[in-house]
Amino acid sequence: xxxxxxxxxxxxxxxxxxxxxxxxxxxxxxxxxxxxxxxxxxxxxxxxxxxxxxxxxxxxxxxxxxxxxxxxxxxxxxxxxxxxxxxxxxxxxxxxxxxxxxxxxxxxxxxxxxxxxxxxxxxxxxxxxxxxxxxxxxxxxxxxxxxxxxxxxxxxxxxxxxxxxxxxxxxxxxxxxxxxxxxxxxxxxxxxxxxxxx
Amino acid sequence: xxxxxxxxxxxxxxxxxxxxxxxxxxxxxxxxxxxxxxxxxxxxxxxxxxxxxxxxxxxxxxxxxxxxxxxxxxxxxxxxxxxxxxxxxxxxxxxxxxxxxxxxxxxxxxxxxxxxxxxxxxxxxxxxxxxxxxxxxxxxxxxxxxxxxxxxxxxxxxxxxxxxxxxxxxxxxxxxxxxxxxxxxxxxxxxxxxxxxx
Numbered sequence: 001x002x003x004x005x006x007x008x009x010x011x012x013x014x015x016x017x018x019x020x021x022x023x024x025x026x027x028x029x030x031x032x033x034x035x036x037x038x039x040x041x042x043x044x045x046x047x048x049x050x051x052x053x054x055x056x057x058x059x060x061x062x063x064x065x066x067x068x069x070x071x072x073x074x075x076x077x078x079x080x081x082x083x084x085x086x087x088x089x090x091x092x093x094x095x096x097x098x099x100x101x102x103x104x105x106x107x108x109x110x111x112x113x114x115x116x117x118x119x120x121x122x123x124x125x126x127x128x129x130x131x132x133x134x135x136x137x138x139x140x141x142x143x144x145x146x147x148x149x150x151x152x153x154x155x156x157x158x159x160x161x162x163x164x165x166x167x168x169x170x171x172x173x174x175x176x177x178x179x180x181x182x183x184x185x186x187x188x189x190x191x192x193x194x195x196x197x198x
Numbered sequence: 199x200x201x202x203x204x205x206x207x208x209x210x211x212x213x214x215x216x217x218x219x220x221x222x223x224x225x226x227x228x229x230x231x232x233x234x235x236x237x238x239x240x241x242x243x244x245x246x247x248x249x250x251x252x253x254x255x256x257x258x259x260x261x262x263x264x265x266x267x268x269x270x271x272x273x274x275x276x277x278x279x280x281x282x283x284x285x286x287x288x289x290x291x292x293x294x295x296x297x298x299x300x301x302x303x304x305x306x307x308x309x310x311x312x313x314x315x316x317x318x319x320x321x322x323x324x325x326x327x328x329x330x331x332x333x334x335x336x337x338x339x340x341x342x343x344x345x346x347x348x349x350x351x352x353x354x355x356x357x358x359x360x361x362x363x364x365x366x367x368x369x370x371x372x373x374x375x376x377x378x379x380x381x382x383x384x385x386x387x388x389x390x391x392x393x394x395x396x
């Protein structure tokens with residue numbers, strides 16, 4: 001990487017953390033300057049606006065968390081194990097989330113849905129990508145005769161996703177990882193009722 | 199109500215809607231002035247700070263949504279029916295949520311968890327109140343021999359709550375009520391596996 005690219009990535013990394021904790025509206029350019037140790041000109045050399053920093057930071061956050069999900073699923077053979085392992089990425093959301101501040105998709109979705117169309121669109125694309133991943137794991141499970149063929153993959157993927165995000169929200173709010181653990185446990189019990197062999 | 203109380207309630211109603219759509223950080227006093235038609239002095243006659251408006255608006259929002267939940271449960275006899283009816287409050291979250299902007303608990307939790315200790319505390323109290331309500335419905339279901347006595351009420355209430363909030367988040371983001379409907383459907387199927395008579 002050239003020096004300019006290193007600096008740009010440094011701004012993105014720090015901004016992603018800041019935005020994920022304080023929100024886009026709650027985070028100013030001067031806070032990004034503090035966090036990066038750069039002057040305003042040093043930041044605007046790479047980005048034309050705060051919105052552009054927000055978009056690139058969110059794209060980075062989604063990619064980074066996506067890699068955590070991919071790694072968590074590795075080594076798991078059944079569809080149910082793969083899906084359940086997604087919860088492990090946020091097992092310690094209180095102290096060690098993949099990105100400080102919790103789930104960037106949850107945070108960005110809730111902040112942007114009524115107010116920031118450009119961010120909302122990116123958050124929606126990220127959600128649809130995640131839903132498609134879950135759906136394809138379910139398809140695999142059906143093909144492998146692990147899961148019942150009459151499962152509605154669209155609605156089940158939505159249910160799995162909602163569980164994960166809702167439990168992250170509750171654990172972050174309480175400062176206690178128990179809700180993510182509860183979500184994992186009940187979802188596991190439910191998914192087992194959808195196996196061909198119960 | 200005296201005229202002063204009417205004005206104060208008017209500020210709270212409008213601020214609750216604004217905060218629920220734009221967030222606390224994303225909403226300025228001048229927007230509250232615009233929405234209420236009041237001057238700054240007319241607002242600060244009743245509140246000492248924006249934080250105080252935020253706290254009172256959130257308390258109002260939680261109470262108002264709580265009334266919707268209570269009404270939704272009325273007329274339902276079984277614990278499962280009562281729990282499932284909670285989803286009806288947000289069945290049309292895209293166009294007609296109880297409060298514009300979606301679920302105030304979700305919005306406030308996600309915004310405040312890392313940054314606003316005073317709001318976070320109130321959001322946590324609201325979540326715990328809601329969890330306690332769900333737990334007591336489950337207890338009723340166990341006493342009435344509808345639900346299995348070995349159910350862990352704490353973890354099941356958390357799972358139900360996470361589902362509702364996560365599905366609201368997804369529906370709001372996509373602008374499509376389907377996720378709340380999916381959540382309701384799968385939760386209903388799961389809860390039926392926890393009945394004494396399957």
